[in-house]
Amino acid sequence: MKKLFLIMLIGATFGACGPDKPKQTSENEDADSYENIHGSEGGNAVAANADDGKGIGQVTEVTLNTPLEQERIGRGKAIYEMKCQACHRLDNQRVVGPGWKEVTKRRKPEWIMNMVTNVDVMLDKDAEAQKLLELCLTRMPNQNVSIGDARDVLEFMRQNDGEK
Amino acid sequence: MKTIHKLMSGVAIACVTFAIYSCKPAGPDKALTGDAASKAYVAPGKYDEFYNIVSGGFNGQIGIYGLPSGRLFKIIPVFSTFPENGYGYSEESKPMLNTSNGFVPWDDLHHISLSTTNGEHDGRWAFANGNNTPRVARIDLKTFKTVEILELPNSGGNHSSPYITENTEYVVASTRFSIPIGDNTDVPISSYKENFKGTVSFIKVDTSGHMKIAFQLVTPGVNFDLARAGKGPSHGWFFFSCYNTEQAYTLLEVNASQKDKDFIMAVNWKKAEEYIQAGKGKTTKARYAHNIHHEETHSATSTILQEVLQLDPAELKDIIYFIPCPKSPHGCDVDPSGEYIVGSGKLAALIPVFSFNKIQQAITNKEFEGEFAGLPVIKYESALYGEVTKPGLGPLHTEFDGNGNAYTSFFVSSEIVKWNIKDLKVLDRVPTYYSIGHLCVPGGPTRKPHGKYVIAYNKITKDRYLPTGPELTQSAQLYDISGEKMKLILDFPTTGEPHYAEAIPAEMLMPKSRKIYRLEDNQHPYVAKGEGQTKVERKGNEVHVYMTAIRSHLTPDNIEGIKQGDDVYFHVTNLEQDWDVPHGFAIKGANNAEILIMPGETQTLKWKADRTGVFPYYCTDFCSALHQEMQGYARVSAPGNNVPIKYSTGKTEDPTSGAGQ
């Protein structure tokens, strides 16, 4: 009886003095009310089927035209120089990220645009993007590129790959 | 069996003893109730409900805390240099601390005012005062950055500041110390009564937040302590607590505590505006700095202004009225309805509550008891709504919860007292640890308080935390006021010495919080928008390096052609456009600090090349797995040594070393 009392006392003392532990674990599961505010820009995008090679993000269908659209190329090049060139070369040499030579041959246009506009989700969920991360070991940043801008960069990449 | 028993009790006693010594603060802790911890607990990954924007006193900074957790999120340097991010050290931010006294890298920051529209928080800006070299600062609540500082001429110490009118039309700042102003300031100290004047600056705030002194009221020499604007029915009026109405100039401790009553000064500022519009202001010579941080160029400019418009209320009697208030009032707080003005006389044993309506009637009926320095003094009884009797010792400051209750801090008796504004009855009291100064109810000074908590900002810490030698952290306490009784739920340490603070709901600021600076919008004169624009230029004995930073390299990372004696300016642009990827920049032997560069931003560190050699520079903010590789070399040659300017990244001349490309 006495022993029981002592044990209870130990318990009570520790209970009162232990470091604060999360008490209502269930509360942790609540969706947090600010999620959509701080989530990545493309965070609310519909997840496309990861197996179709188009990646994950808002871009599900891209129409490519020939001949190339010259205006897009000009804008795409300017974005490249400001926001991408520090990490991507135009040949096949890897610097921080892979060189862009042949990238439009390796990847579907939708995948490229999703990679650029929804990079956080791609690096967390897309198997191909994850392989690249394992290789490069630096996370490609979200460079705050709109879908329209990404389309322009894609056109610039096509030109870099020799399309006319 | 018996031995085990004994052993067990031994362990138990040891545990209990240990528990008592390790857990119980030595001070009184009776106010703590059982569910306190869960009320202040914010689970990992969860957000706090309020931002608490807390003055840092003698550190010249503002601390941003979460409530109810008390967690510290950010320190905003305002009037003090901050080597941690380069504020006051980078070329861009140096002008922010310019004054008519030159570069002043420190000040004493006491009070916060959050901008309001219709008397309610609008989440645009925080204003803060610099006491010592009189200044008012504006902090942008999108970037949590100091974006403007205005010096105040003719002020002896900017304590009664900054207080804002209902729609942030004006930020008002009055001097703590009266001083001789005007053309002849070289006068005997003993000529206080005759020559010393107070000033109240009305600073106009435009829609973009920019400040300009619209006019100054010149008042009789007294000390101004705190103030509040009227609101609702009393909008158009302003109330200031004054002490030292004895006009003492020595041993104020005794000589400024002679009278039973000092004053609350009521100012009809709409009237003052009319006089200004009618051309009754007098332009006088002054010298003061106006510093603005420009968002587009990421740089501050400082302009010295030469004149200020003044109104002499002695000529304009219907602007200022004095109301007697017992004794050496500190707080002077207007309730959410705008009708009641609470004076907190720090040497008084009661709290007078004045009625705005009665003040107006007293003015109309000329119920004056006399004059002070030629200005009318309203009869105490004519202005008084009633007194809270025996509330405690040393009332300092009062805030409101929006349910008809007031909360007053008592420095001498170390407590918060809750009382009802209508019937003036004391409802509850709780101890604070120790010697509370200001207190804060979220939204407490607005027309619509958010309520829920009251926070005590204490002056004495003593035994509340693990001791750290003679100098201790400061202590704040959080009380739940959602029930009838106030309940202590948390102690949290604060940096500097917090004086006043405000709290605002998280949802008012969070959605607007800035994440990056867009590279497209960067108009810094030395920006490099991409590595293609990086370069090194010589202009006489200045060398300008247009550098970029991106994980995980700096461009250029090899620089040659710098000469001993050159001033080298590293203009570093962070090419990242992702939230929370700052880079830092530091170079060996720099006499200033590092700089932190936010995504899309350009910042400049000046470095004197005072000796020859090769000097490493590197990124100081851990940015990626290859952060430790983010480095470069600058070579400094003797003046006679003809090394041309040369710079590169990723170029190896000797194939046996480097990347071997």
Ligand SMILES: [Cu+2]
């Ligand atoms: Cu870095």
